[in-house]
Amino acid sequence: MPMQTQRIQNDSEMQSVLKKGHKGNQSEIRPSDCALRTTNPIRNIVDRLQVPDEHLRRKKLLSLALGDPTAYLNPPDELIQAVENKLVGDKQNSINAFGYPPATGYDVAKAAIATRANHYNHKLFQELEGEGVNAPQQYSKEDVILASGCSGSLDLAIKVLCSATDTILIPKPGFSLYRTISTSLNLDIHEYRLIPELSWEIDLVELERFISTGEKRISAWIINNPSNPCGSVYSLKHLEGISRLALKYNIPLISDEIYEDMTFTPHIYIPMSIVHKGPLITCSGLAKRFLVPGWRIGWMLIHDGYVEEEGKSTTMQQVRKGLVDLAGLILGPNSLIQVALYDIFSNVPPTFYQNINAYLHNNSLLCTKILSDIPGLRVIPPQGTLYLLVSILPHHFPNFKDDVEFCQALLGEELVSCLPGSIFGADGFIRIVFAAPEDVLREALMRLKSFAGRHFQG
């Protein structure tokens, strides 16, 4: 198929090209405004991070860049078994493993998700008693909507709450998809600041100043806990602060909790739903916890607002109806995995998660130890997930204009790939994924150390 490479700069040029097209020669079909707005900030930067082939013959490329844990870790056997049982089981009984589920998902899958969340919340509530936490609301299957991955549930959540030109609050640093989705919907994005010195807690004072003086309709506030790329896990106290602010200004929260329970002692995963009394959509999925990100099984839990002491309730009745309508556009995730969900949750033993967390915790300690010893870098120790951010102190590395140049040179000289923090709004940082086995991690960090040593200026 012949591909032409003509570039169209702007609308009027596009129109003239289109008109010319009618007379012969070449024309170009114009993409929609939405397509033109939707750009992926990662790709432009990653495209600049290429390794020449001759370098690859020198030594092995080591990647600390990929956020896909399945590069090193396998999903649990019980999950594979649960899906296989539904796949090859008696077709008469497992017919719905192949057929259309309802747009929001099978009841059996939604009930499994609600039950799992209730179970965790109830257990956590008992542990936290005495810290002033109220009994958690019980989720029912009506509060669950399945989606094509956690990305799909974030897309739905943002789309149902925010109209074009509304303001949305997203974290900086933060997962780049929040920006991509918001831009595609033509939203006005306000990036709120996370404070590295406070393990990436939100600067709530600055954020309240923005909210209280703003003229704009703020229709959603995204938080991400535990966080990619920060590796932070918020305390009960900090979550309460977030909740107070959201309640005060009646802003619905979207809590991205895809890294739920990937935390390192003494940090624990506290779902926003057991803290917050305002309207809340929690997004999660199988991707990280069960190590099957490619399966695209995500969901959201919907939580109306009710503040008993004030007799004040904020319902999401219309939002729920909107979610059902929007879910009808592409009809949820794979039915085979949906019907296996209950067994997956029931059969995977707690030791599986404990082992993964112990492995990641150990790796995070190794990273923190080695990185702390490298002059000119400053690591913020992660409290969970598989990510951490390292600050590159610019006056010590005058050879590099920014974190992108730093990563480019690191890749070229040492064949170690990391993503520049600027992809995530963390300018001057690099993001390290610590899911690789210890020996790979150690070798990669040693290369980083010798690279930094060569370029450091005291």
Add this chain to the structure above:
Amino acid sequence: MPMQTQRIQNDSEMQSVLKKGHKGNQSEIRPSDCALRTTNPIRNIVDRLQVPDEHLRRKKLLSLALGDPTAYLNPPDELIQAVENKLVGDKQNSINAFGYPPATGYDVAKAAIATRANHYNHKLFQELEGEGVNAPQQYSKEDVILASGCSGSLDLAIKVLCSATDTILIPKPGFSLYRTISTSLNLDIHEYRLIPELSWEIDLVELERFISTGEKRISAWIINNPSNPCGSVYSLKHLEGISRLALKYNIPLISDEIYEDMTFTPHIYIPMSIVHKGPLITCSGLAKRFLVPGWRIGWMLIHDGYVEEEGKSTTMQQVRKGLVDLAGLILGPNSLIQVALYDIFSNVPPTFYQNINAYLHNNSLLCTKILSDIPGLRVIPPQGTLYLLVSILPHHFPNFKDDVEFCQALLGEELVSCLPGSIFGADGFIRIVFAAPEDVLREALMRLKSFAGRHFQG
């Protein structure tokens, strides 16, 4: 979780409710404009088609309503086997069965789809030689984008071509999703007429009148062949007529071919891609042909325009880039099925499709025969798919205001469920799905016959 049922009528009321909310009492979170626009025309009607429990004790409910073929038909064993092999195979080699594929899909899956399309087109070209068809363009993996079901690929195709307030051409009657997606994007919808007397061919004369006099930017034209709900399969001649009109006005085509190759002798499936020389996006997927609609594996094939004799080319370079960006929003379909796709296409024997087609053809003949004998109804014989439309001649059924009332009464009296044609823009018709086994079909149609006999007025 307490659910409130207050209804919000309009924006100003919404604002007042929101303000009141701050002072206590109850407030409601307002959904986005997009969510408010996105409504599913099926649900409102289906909600009115309920059977009281006491009727269900009388006799068995027979459904000719469900478009899900897996209610009666099983997917091929070779497909199950191919997926099982990837699921339980050596984890070291099948790691990408779990991990993130690129947003547009794995290369191996895209290559499998391109090869399959090339193979069909090449074979068909040889059969059609002498009818003035040019050699088909060869698809490469760069021309393929995977999506979450054919619905997901339609959503992407429409979203990449059409900006808010652009005009889109959709068939009437037609699959209701075209309208739902277009409405969600705030497009201006023009429904073009299909002619029942000509086996639901497009009224190209009337359509050209609209296109040529319109002031609007028409950014896409959706065709559906073979068609749900019509059961029609277009001839080469008709496809050439469509192609000429699209070329003349330089309108990109979106061809929904999810029912590809589900045709009954002597009708054959002719992909638009071997007829059309203008820009074209073909949407399809595993759903119908492989009987796994719930797996949500869809794709599109992209085809630039090139008319040799005029030296005129219309590229979709920018559209392709836009598709990659938009695909990044929710990251394609399940990786497990993606990696099995090549084996699925290779291992399922042609007899599987032949048997399904023979089964459906036989059922369609049975339906046509029985329905033709019912006074007051007029059936348009299907040429493929699993659907047909029957016209209810209104002067013979004065008891019923419309097709919805007809279907309601049929359900209440005879416990036979069919969807009213008005769901698909076929007012005065009912849609019958003929995927059920012969005995079920026969029994259901006999009940329809006695129902029609009771209400017929000569």
